[in-house]
């Protein structure tokens with residue numbers, strides 16, 4: 001399989017300032033802040049939630065090269081496709097489908113029905129998102145105060161905000177990863 005396209009990837013720890021990077025050449029190493037030293041390494045695979053027999057491409061390791069007198073640090077780090085939530089089997093698309101069902105007023109049990117993961121997984125994910133709510137809102141809003149929301153549940157109000165801020169994106173969670181260079185669940 002071919003390289004992971006950087007345009008659709010994010011890299012935790014890479015510089016988040018300025019415009020989003022469109023190629024690896026524009027990215028600074030998260031270890032030593034060098035740029036122009038990064039080269040692609042092995043592809044990262046993981047379980048496919050839609051098929052237990054299947055492995056899917058999740059990202060790629062990148063090497064900050066110190067070979068041939070290059071000034072890099074020799075460390076590697078992973079970049080992930082925007083669809084991937086590192087350390088979780090659930091994909092951004094599946095999680096967003098679940099979130100949309102919660103926003104539509106469905107119970108967790110009904111929202112998780114027909115999705116390719118166990119019910120307990122979704123209970124765990126909702127718990128995790130609640131714990132991270134303050135960090136999420138700060139990331140989404142900076143120091144601005146949140147817009148008025150009819151939602152009394154702060155988690156649903158945050159999901160609604162996400163949907164507004166990333167309106168027009170097929171998956172706001174993937175758009176979040178590209179915008180902030182960090183997984184929605186990190």
Ligand SMILES: [Zn+2]
Nearest residue numbers: 029032064073
């Ligand atoms: Zn480096």
